[in-house]
Amino acid sequence: MTDSETPGVPQxxxxxxxxxxxxxxxxxxxxxxxxxxxxxxxxxxxEGPKNCAELARATGTHPDHARLLLVEPVCRTRTDPPRG
Structure with a gap:
């Protein structure tokens, strides 16, 4: 079995x-x-750095939604495998 194989699951x-x-x-x-x-x-x-509450007020969105819009790209960048 290679490192990339899962026991009992075909490659x-x-x-x-x-x-x-x-x-x-x-x-x-x-x-x-x-x-x-x-x-x-x-x-x-x-216009410059803003926290989530400021972004929410400026864009008319809920602060939690503004936070998610900022977190998603960061999480995506950190979990993507290296390309090459």
Whole structure:
């Protein structure tokens, strides 16, 4: 058995599951960008650093939603495997 194999699960199935996970993560990332673009988040951030409450007020969103829009890209960057 190789390091990439899971006991009792064929390698092809593991690869299929990983591909499905990559597709789901890609969809989440693209949705986060689309949602962030709608309230003008980039325009507000171009004015200078803001905390989540300030972003929420400036974009008319809920503070928790503003936080999620900021956290999603950071989490995505930290969990992506290196490309090369």
């Amino acid at each position: 092809a199935r593991v690869e299929d599951q990983l591909r499905a996970l990559q597709l789901i993560q890609g969809h989440r990332a693209s949705r986060a960008v689309g949602v962030a673009a709608r309230p003008g988040l980039a325009d507000v951030l171009a």
